[in-house]
Amino acid sequence: MDSKLRIVRRGTDPQDDRWFSKEAILKLQKAQEELEWLLNRGYNNKSLMNMIGNHYQFSVRQRNALTRSTSSKEKRNNRKEKCVTLAYCKNNCIYIDGFNLIITLEVALSEGILVLCNDGTMRDLAGLRGTYSVIDKTDLALNLIGKELNNTDISKVEFFLDAGVSNSGRLKKFILEHAESWNVSTEVELKQQVDSFLYTKERVVTSDSIILDNCKSWLNLGRKIIEDYVYDQNIVDLAGKI
Known part of the structure; x- marks a missing residue:
């Protein structure tokens, strides 16, 4: 490895232990069920995330995790196929x-x-x-x-x-x-x-x-x-x- 390369922990945040604790992940999983249910019925993802994120008082990083991880059943099945x-x-x-x-x-x-x-x-x-x-x-x-x-x-x-x-x-x-x-x-x-x-x-x-x-x-x-x-x-x- 080039010794001149900077040592960096890419994609980490000091608050991750709190935002992704076991309790927080359970809350994210519950929110995901609600989000996917609504996506499957044609609702807009952006407006849904504002509503669900505000309801659960998620941080920006938690909202990003939820958005990035959740797609409708139709899109999910199409990708897997x-x-x-x-x-x-x-x-x-x-x-x-x-x-x-x-x-x-x-x-x-x-x-x-x-x-x-x-x-x-x-x-x-x-x-x-x-x-x-x-x-x-x-x-x-x-x-x-x-x-x-x-x-x-x-x-x-x-x-x-x-x-x-x-x-x-x-x-x-x-x-x-x-x-x-x-x-x-x-x-x-x-x-x-x-x-x-x-x-x-x-x-x-x-x-x-x-x-x-x-x-x-x-x-x-x-x-x-x-x-x-x-x-x-x-x-x-x-x-x-x-």
């Missing part, structure tokens, strides 16, 4: 939503809050908006991605990074440096509209809900890597009732 395995992708290329996967793994490695969502994904609460910096956990995250890919028969990997995000060029270089030791052909591309580009693809690696709703098929690779290799997990279970 399009989810494919690594074995399904044998001898094919996979398309990785770079910031989405790497930041989630950085949060996992930082023991930050990960939310197990009702569509089967794991999502973080890092909340990075247009800013990013390579940290010590980036090195570890890329090592885990390479370790997972080396155990597959995937022929090629293409990472896509939002060109407008700060340090995207540095991250591209960092990924390519790591990929030199991987057993799979790897490309990294900076794009202005990553989301809309991935809408057209199969075998997409992301947990972004909008991409999941629009892409042809996707892999739950982030969750698989976390469950396979990250042992000190800080997971809030909002998977709901299956």
Whole structure:
């Protein structure tokens, strides 16, 4: 690992022990049942979150966890139907939503809050908006991605990074440096509209809900890597009732 990389606990908050205590998670799970019931009947998510969040007096971070983890039954089932395995992708290329996967793994490695969502994904609460910096956990995250890919028969990997995000060029270089030791052909591309580009693809690696709703098929690779290799997990279970 580059000794110059900053040591950072990505996606953590000093209040997390209070906001995601056992009692708080039970309250979030109850609120999620109510939220999903209303979503299934066509109500608007944003207005619902204001109402439910105010009723339970949730913090902004708790509201984000609830919003990110909860989708309607229709959307949840549609996403799960399009989810494919690594074995399904044998001898094919996979398309990785770079910031989405790497930041989630950085949060996992930082023991930050990960939310197990009702569509089967794991999502973080890092909340990075247009800013990013390579940290010590980036090195570890890329090592885990390479370790997972080396155990597959995937022929090629293409990472896509939002060109407008700060340090995207540095991250591209960092990924390519790591990929030199991987057993799979790897490309990294900076794009202005990553989301809309991935809408057209199969075998997409992301947990972004909008991409999941629009892409042809996707892999739950982030969750698989976390469950396979990250042992000190800080997971809030909002998977709901299956």
